[in-house]
Amino acid sequence: MIARISILNDAELDKFRALIAQRLAELDSDDALGRDGQTVVTLDQQAVGRLSRQDALLSQSMARANQSRRDASRLALHAALARIDDRVFGYCEDCGEDIALKRLELDPTACRCISCASG
Template sequence: MEAIAITDETALARFAALIRDRLAALDEDDRLGKDGQAVVSLDQQSVGRLSRMDALQSQAMAKAAQGRRDAQKRGLRAALQRIEEGEFGYCDDCGDAIAPARLELDPTATRCMSCASG
């Protein structure tokens, strides 16, 4: 099944809005996740050793989640840049159009299914 290039301005505007919505949601997740990344107190008088270990583990998980959100935001910003440059929806490897359904699921996709599957 051959993909049709996304050249319609309305479709590109819809993808740009989708990307901006996802960026806004990630920014909100960042705001909510700030507390989980706070420095863990090492005062054993206020918190037991196991509780402190749980807090350190939660902090590490929050930082890992932040790293994933940062990577997603970089990909989404790159997709917006591709829209502005007229390169959105084309495979980086072969130059063919990426299926719109694939871009609906992942607007950061830069390779068509043929190239992505090897």
């Protein structure tokens, strides 16, 4: 990838760094809350009935799926920070055109313009 001078000035890039840091902190907070839901469900038919156990297993499965989504989001946010450091943040990785500022504000992990993202 060819390094380009970013269309965004340093103040705008700092704003995106702060937004990404905030989202990473939110993910860390969500991780702490989700740990309990991922614990092993014990098989104790005296304490928990069959339907209660199935409900606990479903909750555990959903907690693990949520953790996977948080992990994917964390990777995307770190990739966005790397694009900021490489001065290519804000450019489409497919066509090289500018990504709309509003799109980046909504999703700072966006690495494609609307045209390329929609196919």
